[in-house]
Amino acid sequence: MYNCALILAAGEGKRMKSNTPKVLHKVCGKEMVNHVIDTLKSAGIEDINVIVGKSAEQVKEKTGDRNASYSLQDAQLGTAHAVKCALEFLKDKKGTVLIFTGDAPLITKDTVEKLVSYKDEEDYSGVIVTSIIENPFGYGRILRDRDGVKGIIEHKDCNKDELLINEINAGMYAFDIEDLVENIGKISNDNVQKEYYLTDIIKIFVKQNKKVGSLPVPFEETLGVNSPLELSKVEAIMRNRINTMHMINGVKIIDPVSTYIDVDVKIDSNTIIYPGNVLQGNTEIKEGTILYPNSRIENSIIGENVTVQCSVILDSTIGKNSTVGPYAYIRPQSVIGERTRIGDFVEIKKSVIGNGTKVSHLTYIGDAEVGQNCNFGCGTVVVNYDGKKKCKTIIGNNAFIGCNTNLVSPVEVKDNTYIAAGSTITEEVPEESLAIARARQVNIKGWVSKRKTK
Incomplete structure (x- = not known):
């Protein structure tokens, strides 16, 4: 059976009070609309059309790597109007179309699969995703009679009895494509909001004696985001899901509440993560690694048996058995x-540090290639910027760089060399050499006593 999907993503999200389109606000490192797209794809739905509006170009830019197509809703006239704007996408298609909203990122692969199979097995013209909640304020209510679902009514249009209904519409559906296309034009805007509600198609189906079903799901899966407060609630749920998944897979997270892991982060088993760590983007943490409190790691690969303490690692790779x-x-x-050591108050910028090298403290290395088994004394600086351009430093294997050395780029330090503490190196240091580049010490005897006398 052919399946496709529409994602409603044209809303401006004024209550977010942000210049960022609502569906592009991130939850655990990924835009909400991309959560929905990726969930659909994980359930086997590849043909996806995103309905965009005022911020179309921004949404297209952020979703462009996901092979979705787009339809434009140039005026916000309701959910049925949004679907009408995608009729060209649905043209000549037969099968099932799923309709989701781009601001509800908690829907799961399992629910998508259930929705598709339930609709197909029962041969429904439409299936509504619903939830039962204690306080249904603001949600459309599911209307039923003895034969089942007979319609959906928006909260603002409810009478007193309908307001008491606690089964709500999640705003997610599965429709037979041909039935949807045939009847979408029959929906009117005769309601309080003067909008074209997609929910009204259920009444049309019922009048035509078409089968309509409902699929109840946990309420948290249906949560949409309309404000920063709601965004924080959705983020907390997603973060708990992510941390729980990693712990089930063998990661020891000391305090899940204070550990922030983005959805695309990969972590091997037998790793330990202490509180306050923030793991972002496409980071990978290999087996045996210990992350002590309060580090931020983004888009980086941390090798096996690495120890990281209270540091920032961005878009970089740390080899196994190293400490940072x-x-x-x-x-x-x-x-x-x-087997490297990157110690306290050390900054590494766009550099390669060889195996076994130790950069223990208070050192800056930028735009450099450093060989194996080198040692950097405290206070070393690679002077990589001449005021106009960045220049490169190359350091060979087994070099010993004394404390408070300045390496003025571009410069090369060959294998098996020593640089005396306090040197400023501006020329090549040949292999097996000791380089001393500092003023000769002069001691003036009696200088202090003479100064006091004066």
């Missing part, structure tokens, strides 16, 4: 080798 921190800053495009 505390208070280290690994900036983008850095590659830290195996």
Whole structure:
């Protein structure tokens, strides 16, 4: 059976009070609309059309790598009007179309699969996703009679008895494509809001004696976002799901409430994550790694048996059996080798650090290639910027860089070299050499006594 989907993403989201379109606000590192797209794809729905509005170009830019198509709703005249704007997408299609909203990112793969199979097995013209809640204020109510679902009525149009109904419409549906296309034009805007409600098609189906069903799901899956407060609630639910999944898979998270892991982060089993860690983007944490409290790691690969303490690692790779921190800053495009030591208050920028090298404290390395088994003394600085351009430093294997050394780029330090503490190196240091580049010490005897006398 052919299946496709429409995602309603044209709303402006004025209550978000933000210049970012509502559906592009992120939940656990991913835009809400992309959560919905990815969930549909994981359930086997590949043909997806996103209905966009005023912020069409922004939405297209952020969803462009997901192979979706787009329909434009140039005026906000209701959900049925949005579907009408996608009729070209549905033209000549036969099968099932799912309709979801781009601001409800908690829907699960399991629910999508159930919705499709339930609609097909029972041969329904339409299936409504519903939930039972104690306080249904603001939600459309499901109207039933002895034969089942007979319609949906929006909250603002409810009478006193209808307001007491606690089965609500989640705003998610499965429709027979031909039945939907045939009847969408029959919906009117004769209601309080003067909008074209997609929910009205249920009444039309009932009048035509077409079968309509409902699929109850947990309320949290249906939660939509209309404000920063609602966004924070959805984020908390998603974060709990993510952390629970990792713990089931063998990750030890000491305090899940204070651990923030984005949805696309991958973590091997037998790792330990302490409170306050923030793992973002496409980060990968390999087996045996320990993340002590309060680090931020984004789009980085952390190798096996690495220890990270209170540091920031961005768009970089850390080799296995290495240690980072505390208070280290690994900036983008850095590659830290195996068995390395990146210590406290060390900053690495766009550099390669070889296996076994130790950069223990208070050091800056930028735009450099560093070999294996080197040692950097405290206070070393790679002077990589001449005021106009960034220049490169190359350091060979087994180099010993003394404390408070300045390496003025571009410069090369060959294998098996020593640089004396306090040196400013501006020329190549040959292999097996000791480089000393500092003023000769002069001691003036009696200078202090003479100064006091004066």
